[in-house]
Amino acid sequence: MQNNSRRAFIKNTAITGLGAGLLPNDMLSFPGNSPRKVKKVIVAGAGIAGLCTAYELMKRGHDVTVLEATGRHGGHVFTVHDGLSDGLYGDFGAEHITKPGYERYWSYLNELGVEALPYPRRKNILRRIDGKFYTEEMLRDKVVLKTLGFNEKEIAFLSKNPYWDLNSLYVKPYLSKFTDEYNPFNAGYDELDKVPIDDIYKRDGASARALEILSASNTSALFEFWRSAILNIRGVPQFPVDVFRLKGGNQMLPNAFAKKLGPRVWLNCPIQSIEHGASGVTVKYKRFGEEQVITADYLVNCIPLPAFRKIPVTPAFPPEKQFVIDNIQYDSYQRFVFQASSKFWEKDNLSINMEFDHPDLWAVWQSADEVDTHRVIILGTGSGGISVQRALAVFRELYPGSKDTIEQAVSRDWTKEAFSSTCERVNFPLGELHKFWPEIIKPHGRIHFAGAYADNLNWGMEASTRSAYRAANEIDMA
Ligand SMILES: Cc1cc2nc3c(=O)[nH]c(=O)nc-3n(C[C@H](O)[C@H](O)[C@H](O)COP(=O)(O)OP(=O)(O)OC[C@H]3O[C@@H](n4cnc5c(N)ncnc54)[C@H](O)[C@@H]3O)c2cc1C
Known part of the structure; x- marks a missing residue:
């Protein structure tokens, strides 16, 4: 040896x-x-x-x-071709990387000659909130934001910043004291490890709607400040929109x-x-x-x-x-891969980047779009224990356009894996x-x-x- x-x-x-x-x-x-x-x-x-x-x-x-x-x-980085046509593929596990934020990962891509592609899965997200779909434009509209229950401070912020960046409004004032991303202590907030972050949001005036979005059960203010400070130090937005994936799968x-x-x-x-x-x-x-x-x-x-x-x-x-x-503690969930015969959402003038307020299917987006075929891959995430047929039925129930062209569906339920039952x-x-x-x-x-x-x-x-x-x-x- x-x-x-x-x-x-x-x-x-x-x-x-x-x-x-x-x-x-x-x-x-x-x-x-x-x-x-x-x-x-x-x-x-x-x-x-x-x-x-x-x-x-x-x-x-x-x-x-x-x-x-x-x-x-x-392991949890798993690209599949099986069951899909025309050389299409889907990532059963890890889906995206950011830039900045993944510096060590990018250094290996350069060293080993692996190509990354822009991945617009977080652009033009169509969000379903309380059973109704909202475009990003709508979620910047002050009247819409007021109807959803945000307060004046939040409306002023969200009318200028992305919807999922809302936590910046509440955590940003606490971040500058963290200087070493590997040390959460001695920034002056050690005592806040005993205080739930939700208490800080409430104390700092968060509306019930903001709390619904930001709430993190059993999480301390110190932990949340540290997590956000790491992103701050790396120069990454709280909700990075410009993400990437690897050509051919992660x-x-x-x-x-x-x-x-x-x-x-x-x-x-x-x-x-x-x-x-x-x-x-x-x-x-x-x-x-x-x-x-x-x-x-x-x-x-x-x-x-x-x-x-x-x-x-x-x-x-x-x-x-x-x-x-x-x-x-870890979470665990399921990845769905739908193959369709066309970009059916385009004729409905919709974005396929969708977030749902449904317990079985949480989000969908397009992937593998560099493959030379008219067919398309839509990835989805949802709960474990749900059959792929059920996930497809939920998609069909929620999809706000006319008719989809999904012809094949496969999935990986990580909750059921003997050696990899955890996700993150x-x-x-x-x-x-x-x-x-x-x-x-x-x-x-x-x-x-x-x-x-x-x-x-x-x-x-x-x-x-x-x-x-x-x-x-x-x-x-x-
Ligand atoms: C659906 C999903 C989406 C995700 N999205 C992202 C994302 O967008 N970006 C991102 O960066 N990350 C994402 N992740 C997380 C990422 O995939 C994982 O954190 C990462 O791949 C874990 O790598 P690892 O090598 O630490 O562990 P693993 O990938 O879990 O590898 C551990 C290996 O150990 C093996 N093993 C277990 N028990 C034994 C044993 N007794 N003997 C020998 N071997 C054993 C397992 O079989 C496995 O191959 C996602 C994960 C999932 C599931």
């Missing part, structure tokens, strides 16, 4: 121009740094975080193996990592248990149904914590780490920020943590690549 790793290292450093040289006895040397040992590292999970961690470790010359439970890599980036990693990624190898000590880790996993054992100097956990907590770890983590693993990390609970942060990103002994859960902001693919880069550096420098 080590010889392969060293060969790969020479090849990869030549490709990337890192300029590192090799010393005898598996020592790595980087200009300006003292020599470091080649480390053997197991990466748990081949989602985008696991693949990126492994890629960064490989680039630094380490001997890395990725163990993935399922028969595919990519799985193109995990695919590019996996291609570089080659046989280092082992599929269908669910991890069964982890033992760790002062000098290394021992992992039991299944391959072709048989239990196998692999040892290494380090393990990086890139499995979302609700799945990770099912794996026995010996000795147990200290109570503060175990608390995070046991108590982190939700807010840390009221009063508990100090228990989760920064504990959630701290390594424990030979076990490091990366993944969408292990960064400051729960923006999945960027949090994955940022935390992957951090964990690879931690191990490289150890």
Whole structure:
């Protein structure tokens, strides 16, 4: 393994121009740094975080193996072609990135030659509020805003700013005191971790309608200020409208990592248990149904914590780490992919970017529009446990035009996935920020943590690549 790793290292450093040289006895040397040992590292999970961690470790010359439970890599970044015609595709998982805001992610697109496309899914949104559709133009109209129940301050703001930017009105005055996006504390608001953000909105005069939009149950004011401050520091609007996706589907980036990693990624190898000590880790996993054992100097956990907590770890983590693993909360939902034979909404003079006030189907928008065909893909998000036929029936019930041309519908219900039943990390609970942060990103002994859960902001693919880069550096420098 080590010889392969060293060969790969020479090849990869030549490709990337890192300029590192090799010393005898598996020592790595980087200009300006003292020599470091080649480390053997197991990466748990081949989602985008696991693949990126492994890629960064490989680039630094380490001997890395990725163990993935399922028969595919990519995890929640999942582009499908099956069941769709004319080369069309749909993203079952992660859908968009922003610029600015996804700097680490964009750096990999440049490094690996993966193309991004503008994704106008948040432009001209048609919103259904209390059973009635509103265009963006209507939601800037002061009379309409008054009818909806906004107060004078909110009407003045919304008549000049996007509808979903409303939280800026209430949080902006608190953001300038945060200067380090990785430190929510000591900005003068620590006590507000015990105060629900809804109390601040109410205190600062939010209308019942604004509260309906902004309300975040079990979320503290400190958490919400910090979340908004991270966006502020990154120069990202609270509701970014200019978003992007990858040509050919968002799985193109995990695919590019996996291609570089080659046989280092082992599929269908669910991890069964982890033992760790002062000098290394021992992992039991299944391959072709048989239990196998692999040892290494380090393990990086890139499995979302609700799945990770099912794996026995010996000795147990200290109570503060175990608390995070046991108590982190996620949401989960479903992705619908509708294939239509035409842009039927155009003849109705409507935008297909729609948000619904319906419990089963929450939003739809167009994707894959670069594919050379008259057919179109419409993506949708909604609750788990709903059949794709039901989601289509809801769309047909709500669609405000005449007739759609949807001819095919497929879906992925993440709530039902054995190894990936979660979607995105939700807010840390009221009063508990100090228990989760920064504990959630701290390594424990030979076990490091990366993944969408292990960064400051729960923006999945960027949090994955940022935390992957951090964990690879931690191990490289150890
Ligand atoms: C519908 C949807 C929409 C989203 N939209 C966006 C978006 O617009 N932008 C964005 O940035 N993010 C978005 N996300 C979030 C983003 O997809 C995820 O946060 C991100 O892909 C998580 O990556 P990860 O590598 O941390 O974890 P995962 O992708 O969950 O990968 C973890 C891997 O670990 C494997 N695993 C689990 N248990 C074991 C075991 N015992 N042994 C070995 N392997 C195991 C799993 O099979 C999986 O492959 C969305 C997610 C969903 C579902």
